[in-house]
Amino acid sequence: MSENELVRSPTCPVRQLHVWPEQSMSKLMAAAVDELSRSTYGELTVRTVAARAAVSPGIAYSHFPSKDALIAGVYLHLLRDAATFTDGNDSAETRVIAQLRELVLLLADKPHLADACTIALMADDLVVDDIRGQIAVEISSRIASSLGPGFPAAVISTLHMLFSGAMMHARSTVGGYGHIAEKLSEGVSLVFRSRLVQTVSASKQPA
Numbered sequence: 202m203s204e205n206e207l208v209r210s211p212t213c214p215v216r217q218l219h220v221w222p223e224q225s226m227s228k229l230m231a232a233a234v235d236e237l238s239r240s241t242y243g244e245l246t247v248r249t250v251a252a253r254a255a256v257s258p259g260i261a262y263s264h265f266p267s268k269d270a271l272i273a274g275v276y277l278h279l280l281r282d283a284a285t286f287t288d289g290n291d292s293a294e295t296r297v298i299a300q301l302r303e304l305v306l307l308l309a310d311k312p313h314l315a316d317a318c319t320i321a322l323m324a325d326d327l328v329v330d331d332i333r334g335q336i337a338v339e340i341s342s343r344i345a346s347s348l349g350p351g352f353p354a355a356v357i358s359t360l361h362m363l364f365s366g367a368m369m370h371a372r373s374t375v376g377g378y379g380h381i382a383e384k385l386s387e388g389v390s391l392v393f394r395s396r397l398v399q400t401v402s403a404s405k406q407p408a
Contacts, residue, residue: 228255247265265328267329270326279307281339286347297347299347301382301389305385308371309382312377319372360392
């Protein structure tokens with residue numbers, strides 16, 4: 202029985218109904234990263250990734266209709282697996298710097314994947330639009346969690362834009378992601394010195 206038939210089979214155990222699609226997606230994303238280490242993004246196709254993952258092309262395309270969607274999905278998966286920084290013993294500034302540094306360095310040791318993600322996330326593709334939205338929510342929610350309660354939306358959006366700009370510069374900057382992570386930390390510190398953040402921080406001080 203094929204993977205696709207197994208998922209649709211009325212006699213298939215419930216556990217398998219859920220596990221198979223998740224397993225095939227994980228295999229495809231791992232295979233995509235492996236494929237990019239061996240070939241260029243221009244040469245990458247969903248079919249070649251499916252072959253490497255030992256997943257049928259039909260199932261691959263049902264998960265990822267295009268290679269841009271596949272690579273955008275890989276980046277979203279990396280984001281969701283990244284560490285979070287919400288320790289109340291640290292200051293909000295320290296937590297945000299650590300969180301954004303973690304996200305910046307996700308692709309630091311994967312230059313081929315970094316280039317592919319940059320191309321994929323700029324694609325004019327409705328499926329990628331949806332994944333971009335999920336990525337934006339993931340980043341904003343992590344920034345908000347690192348900040349803690351009481352900070353206005355403008356602070357979150359400013360930090361998010363700072364992070365997005367840093368990522369755009371990383372591949373064209375001498376020193377790459379490591380250098381950009383340091384510069385981003387400086388940018389975060391500047392935001393925390395702004396009047397709006399200082400006002401919030403002052404209101405959190407015990408009377």
